[in-house]
Amino acid sequence: MSYILGISAYYHDSAACLLKDAEIIAAAQEERFSRIKNDESFPTEAIKFCLKFANISLAEVDHVVFYEKPFLKFERLLETYVHFAPRGLKSFLKAMPIWLTDKLFIKKNIAKALNTIDPTWEKSRPILFTDHHHAHAASAFYPSPFEQAVVLTVDGVGEWATTTVSIGNSAQLTLKKEINFPNSIGLLYSAFTYYLGFKVNSDEYKVMGLASYGKPIYKALIYDHLIHVKADGSFLLNMDYFDYCTGLSMTNKKFDKLFGHPARAKDEELLVFHKDLASSIQKVTEEIMIKLTQSLYKEFGIENLCLAGGVALNCIINSSIRQHSGFKRIWVQPAAGDAGGALGAAFSIYYAHLSGVRNINLQADGMKQSLLGPCYSQHEVIKTLRVYGLNYEKAEGDLYHRKIAAYLNEGKVIAYFKGRTEFGPRALGCRSILADPRKSEMKAILNAKIKFRESFRPFAPAILEEFADLYFGTGAKNRYMLFTERYLGDHNRHQANHAVLIPGAVHVDGTARVQMVNEAYHPDFHQLITAFYKLTGCPAVINTSLNVMNEPMASSPEDAICCFLNTEIDILAIEGLLIDKKRIGL
Known part of the structure; x- marks a missing residue:
């Protein structure tokens, strides 16, 4: 051992x-x-x-x-x-x-x-x-449920590599080819993140969300001037337009001139131009990744694909790869960014350095639902609540979930804290803010009064596995919010008379970043959503991370309490305890 x-x-x-x-x-x-x-x-x-x-x-x-x-x-x-x-x-x-x-x-x-x-x-x-990039590849392949897979890693840059292709076979992971700096899909996307006024290596997901509000009218301009894409999906960047090799910014004056605007300042108004540019770079990146993965499927003839690196957190691209690449099964590391590098580095030592034997479960991955962080006992929570002078109501088992469901049905916003903290950027039902997805106005309420973030940012549904096909069609769903699905909308009503619409959890483009909640892998969260379903007929809740903009996700009871007290969250549900803001006079 x-x-x-x-x-x-x-x-x-x-x-x-x-x-x-x-x-x-x-x-x-x-x-x-x-x-x-x-x-x-x-x-x-x-x-x-x-x-x-x-x-x-x-x-x-x-x-x-x-x-x-x-x-x-x-x-x-x-x-x-x-x-x-x-x-x-x-x-x-x-x-x-x-x-x-x-x-x-x-x-x-x-x-x-x-x-x-x-x-x-x-x-x-x-x-x-x-x-x-070997750490990224190891993080993608070794916890996956695949005996054999093509492993693709795409990010800004590691040492030299920006994109790598490996083949995973049992416990072996073999590098086949790579694309090196300064040619980088991740840095291309980050250059547009910078140009659109967002923070590099942090806010790329904002570009992804903004893209749905625009049209990709600058796509040809990007292909003609910024990047040359070959038939196999490999690429070369035109460094005349970028400053990340030599300067202290991502883009330069020539880039500004190409698009006819200077880089957007952080708090400057978002124009139609910015939305169209976000749409354009999203579409270009998506097309390159499709071309690249189609080529890999044809070259290696392996049915499974594993993804990691920061670009693998782009759920729109992941869904396009799933639809168009040819690969039958795709598994994405839920901590696909640099945090997951720690995981991959450890796996690489076990399998390469120590010649460990890999035991594969074809029905489940090895990530334990990515619930790998700290947890706190009810006693520890009560001690922290007393420090803040907060009174609480205690409820056990099914009663606890039914009370939360009733609050959600009343239109209240819940801070939900249970079990181990998520590893990676997604809240998966342990450090979450929950709300009723039947109310379309809930998106605006959450963005303005709870998250204090941009109005274009979407919210995701967590849905009971047994209802996922009804709302989002047949096909692969994901437990980690790493793919988008097309919402069936009013079509639901023709398929089952109990199907309730969930407009609050659907993005402006008619898609949703779905978290499918399985009773076996996430029993507590499944019980909570089941209680809401029994009360309302709706088998889903809005699930977003327990934090405000520019702060990390909550981990400790104190983090959750501070978020609760400093926002307009109505209820804090924490390890079997309920704190109602109205009852405590706040």
Whole structure:
């Protein structure tokens, strides 16, 4: 038996993961503890949590592995500056001191940080490193329910690679080909994220949401000037329009001139132009990914596809791949971004370094519903409620779920806190804000009064598995909100007289990012939605993450209480306890 600690850090979405052989014991992002969104710092608190949950000391960990190789990354940085010299001098001078004093000595810094966590950890113990994209690929393939699969990873950039193709076969994962920096689909999408006034490596999902409000009228302009796509889906970027190799921004003046506007300021009004541009880059990225996956299906003739890397969080693209690529089954790592790199790094050590044997369950993946973070007892919750002077009502079992269902039926918004915190960017029914999807106005209420975020942002339905086909048609559904489905709308009424419309959980384009809730894998959440169904005839609820804009998802009871008190959430339902804002006089 071996304990393996995987670490991702120093770029964005720092995280830690602990494996016991091939079993995921715990995984968490540092942001959930520090409360700094996309926190890049060393995941000290995440590591402490993993060790505490497993009830072991750091000294009992057999292997520690980091999710990329810093010397290769430094090599890419130097070669890029030399290639583009004398452009980029300012950026070079800014980056070098950080690398020369800190990032080049990551191994030493990791050892020091681990020794601080546990003084019995010997700084001389070996620390292992794996390639960034290999970590992504391992995170996608090894927890998947597939014996064999094509594994595609697509993000901004790792050391050199931006896109990789591997073949997974039992416990073997073999790299077949890659596309290298500066040619990057992830960085192309991030360049438009920057140009549209959003934060790079954080707000790409806003571009995806905004895209549905526009038309892809700039698609030809993007293909003609920014990217050349080959028949097999591989691509080359025209670096004349981008500044990320040499500058301190993603795009340049030539990019501005091409589209006839300067980059949008953060709080500037969103124009039709911005919506059309978001639609255009979404469509271009989607078409490239379809072409790439179609080519891979033809080349390898394997029925299964695994996806990871930041681009794999684009659920619209995932759905298009599922529909058009030819692959029969697709599995996407729910923590597909850099946080999942910690998980993949740990898996790579178990299977490659330790020659572990892979046991595959064809009916289920190995992610444990991605509920891998901290949990809290009712006693711990009560102690925190007392600190805040909050009175509560206690309810047990079915009564608890029926009371929540009644609140939802009254149009109230619920902060729902139960069990282990989700690993990855999606709330899956443990750190969620819930609302009634039958009310179309609920989207505006949630965005304006609860989430404090842009009005174009959509909300997702969590629906009982047994009703998913009725509302969203036959075909593969997903437990992790990683695909969009076409909502059947009024067509429901002709199929079953009990089908209730759910406009509050449907995006402007008529699709929804569905979470299918299975009784076996997520029993508590299934019981809650079942109680709402029995009361209303509606087998779905709106499910969005328990946080406000620009804050990480809640993890601790204190996080949930603060979100509850500082928004217009009506009810806090937390580990069998109910706090009604009206009853406590707030």
